[in-house]
Amino acid sequence: MPLSLDSYLGSLPQALQLRAKRTELLASNLANVDTPNFKARDIDFRAAMDKAHHNQLQLKATQSGHIQDPAASTGGVPVQFRVPNQPALDGNTVNAETEKSQFSENAVQYQATLHFLSSKFSSLKATLKGE
Amino acid sequence: MSLFKVFDIASSSMSAQSIRLNTTASNLANAESVSGSPETAYRAKQPVFAAMLKGLYPSDNASVGVQVTNIVESQEPLPMRYSPEHPLANEEGYIYMPNVNPVDEMVNMISASRSYQNSVEVVNTSKQMLMATLRMGQ
Numbered sequence: 001m002p003l004s005l006d007s008y009l010g011s012l013p014q015a016l017q018l019r020a021k022r023t024e025l026l027a028s029n030l031a032n033v034d035t036p037n038f039k040a041r042d043i044d045f046r047a048a049m050d051k052a053h054h055n056q057l058q059l060k061a062t063q064s065g066h067i068q069d070p071a072a073s074t075g076g077v078p079v080q081f082r083v084p085n086q087p088a089l090d091g092n093t094v095n096a097e098t099e100k101s102q103f104s105e106n107a108v109q110y111q112a113t114l115h116f117l118s119s120k121f122s123s124l125k126a127t128l129k130g131e
Numbered sequence: 132m133s134l135f136k137v138f139d140i141a142s143s144s145m146s147a148q149s150i151r152l153n154t155t156a157s158n159l160a161n162a163e164s165v166s167g168s169p170e171t172a173y174r175a176k177q178p179v180f181a182a183m184l185k186g187l188y189p190s191d192n193a194s195v196g197v198q199v200t201n202i203v204e205s206q207e208p209l210p211m212r213y214s215p216e217h218p219l220a221n222e223e224g225y226i227y228m229p230n231v232n233p234v235d236e237m238v239n240m241i242s243a244s245r246s247y248q249n250s251v252e253v254v255n256t257s258k259q260m261l262m263a264t265l266r267m268g269q
Contacts, residue, residue, distance in 0.1 A: 016264075020133045021193070023260070027137040027253050028195040031144035033246055034151075035180040035197050079193050100249065107256045114263055121268035 008124070012117045014052040018045060019110040021074050026103040029082075029094050037091035040082040040099065048077040134264070136194045137257040143183060143196030144250040150199045151178050151243040155236050162231040165212075167219040173229040175205040175236075205230050 025041055032038040059067065084093035154176045166172035183196040207230040215224030 017133075020260075023257060024133045024136050024140065024194050027140045027257070028193070030249050030253055031140045031147075031197045032180075032182050032195060033249070034148075034242065035182050038182050038195075041193070074193065096246075096249065100252075103253065103256070107260060110260050111263055114260075114267060118267050118269075125268075 009117065009120055011049065011052050012113055012120065015049065015113045016110065016117065018043070018048050018052075018074070019106060019113060022106050023103070023110065025079065026099055026106060029099045030096065030103065033092070033094045033096050033099070035092060035094075038094060039092075040084070040094045041079050042082055042102070043074045043079055044077055048074060051076040133194070134257055134261050138254060140194055140196045141250040141253045141257070143198060145247055147178070147180055147197045147199050148243045148247040148250070150202075151180075152240065152247070154178055154202060155240045155243065158229075158231045158236050159233065159240075161229055162233055162236075164229055165217070165219055165226045166229075167221050167226065169209055169227055172209050172227040173231070174209070175207075175229065175231045176202050177205065177239075178202050 022043055022045065025043065029040045029042075061067070082093060082098075084095070086095070087093045158175045161173040164173045178199045179201040180197055181200045183198045209230050210228040211225045212228055213224055214220060214226055217226050220226050
């Protein structure tokens with residue numbers, strides 16, 4: 001039975017990429033915590049993972065003039081604005097505490113995904129060695 | 132690799148917050164600089180923050196840094212003080228004080244330093260994540 005590395009790893013690589021993308025979004029939110037009129041943004045991780053599982057067709061851009069899928073970098077789901085529970089008078093909707101806790105949570109989930117991915121490789125190595 | 136962009140975003144935030152700290156330091160240092168006319172008097176300076184919507188990565192609108200677009204001077208009226216013996220006093224005997232509010236400036240200072248610390252934290256966490264990624268499979 002030929003082993004396909006893609007199917008062996010499952011959806012872990014997509015999950016890792018999404019986590020990295022989400023890190024970037026949350027870092028943007030934290031950077032703009034004092035910017036007037038900035039709206040905090042995030043992605044729906046569950047919807048993005050669903051999309052990755054079902055492997056939907058995506059727009060392919062082979063030339064610079066082609067229309068780019070705006071949601072291509074976030075696994076096919078659009079970046080959404082966070083619903084503010086207490087927007088500031090200057091129009092900023094970043095809540096530093098929420099963003100910080102989400103950032104920490106995302107970092108831990110990233111490390112967890114990485115750990116799973118790492119153990120996949122370790123077990124593959126162990127199988128190949130046959131010890 | 133989007134984790135590298137986090138470094139750019141966090142460093143844009145750190146430089147903007149350090150400009151804010153600089154203006155705060157300047158305002159506090161000049162809180163007692165008196166002047167003989169409203170034109171030459173020191174006015175409190177404040178940086179204007181704006182999201183870098185087209186700055187860091189034009190192709191990617193998800194990574195937004197922050198930049199200081201302008202530094203504005205406060206237009207609040209300057210407090211006048213009657214002290215005819217002061218060498219800088221005008222003909223009516225008034226001197227002009229800067230319109231710096233030390234309480235505002237202290238609040239700005241704490242807010243800027245907290246935001247700066249947040250960015251440092253973001254950089255440290257992202258660095259740990261990247262280093263862990265480099266060690267994957269070992």
